Amino acid sequence: MLRVGVIMGGVSSEYEVSLKTGREMLKALDPAKYTGIPVHITSRKELLEQAEGLDFALLALHGAYGEDGTVQGTLETLGIPYSGSGVLASSLCMDKGLAKTIIRSRGIATPDWVCWDHIGEFDLEAVARLRYPVMVKPNSGGSSIGMSKVRGPEELRAAVDKAFASADGGAVLIEQYIPGEEITCSILGGELLPVIGIQSLGADWFDYEAKYEQGGAQERIIQLPDALQKQVRTAALTCYRAFKCAVYARVDMLLKDGIPYVLEVNTLPGMTATSLLPQSAAAAGMDFSSLLDEIITGSLRERGELHNAFGGGARLAVDAGVKLQGQVKEAQQADYGNHTHPTHPTHHVPQAQTVEYGGVRL
DSSP: OEEEEEEEEOSSTTHHHHHHHHHHHHHHSOTTTEEEEEEEESSHHHHHHHOTTOSEEEEOOOSTTTTSSHHHHHHHHHTOOBSSOOHHHHHHHHOHHHHHHHHHHTTOOOOOEEEESSGGGOOHHHHHHHOSSEEEEETTOOTTTTOEEEOSGGGHHHHHHHHHHTTTTOOEEEEEOOBSEEEEEEEETTEEOOOEEEEESSSSSOOHHHHHSTTSEEEEEOOOOHHHHHHHHHHHHHHHHHTTOOSEEEEEEEEETTEEEEEEEESSOOOSTTSHHHHHHHHTTOOHHHHHHHHHHHHHHHTGGGGGGGTHHHHHHHHTOOOHHHHHHHHHHSOGGGGSOTTSOOOSOOOSSOOBOOOOOO
16 A cells, blocks of 8 residues: 655745645545545645655645645655655746746747846836736745736736745746637647646636635536647647647636737646546546546656655555556547536637636646
């Protein structure tokens, strides 16, 4: 039986979201294969103290010391295999400004931006060149924490101060605002899962309440026109490969005038049963427990050099993994509409109402 430590909590502003993710993961782990062990940390030192005896670390962390490569490096030093992408991909994707530079270097569209390391770099003229409105957010955060939509220069300083206060000591990103339809593209085992369209209900951008409050947003599997689907798939997989992501990730985009604009790549996206990546997996015929199984077995394959540290247990788990590639490819050939919520039939991204977005979903 593989001893799986679900690492949750952490030291970032996304602490509460991480706890929710961790609790859901623990409930969904297959008890026939895994012994789930809650590892609730509030400091970096606590991970060292609680990691002893673990065969695998299932990461439910978000933000600093979670998605930025540092906890991954710690676990590698301890010889404990962990879920998802490695140190390099995690650190690159966590730095939104650097990530956008890499995204654009690969010919993928992303909104224009400026990035400030400290308040001394505050520059009204630089932001004016982006043209208002703009989105202001921590450069290395998520869940829309510390994020604001700024409609004019008189609002900018307060929004920047707010973002710095939530930036866990890091930089702030000011990004060109693009109105459009928000979509998210989940990738599992190198394959694109069904695309989800997201529409905020009641808010004019995708803020924290829209993400997490009941009835805050409408999320549904969508089918895009063939040409646009090809563009979206290319953009998502190009980003996934450019950052050297592994096992799973989620790429958030905006669609405007037939062009997908990549906002960011999430290496540890939200993983409750109703989060976006599990919804995409469900549309491909994979329940939450099976999804976690695939993440664990896929991560053990990715870190094959670590398997011998655990004898046969880790290898047994790998051998018992679900056959993801066939499942996803079959789902891609099927009608995703068969898996859509009955009140939301599959259709193209809605055009009747333009909903303004600029945020990034956890």
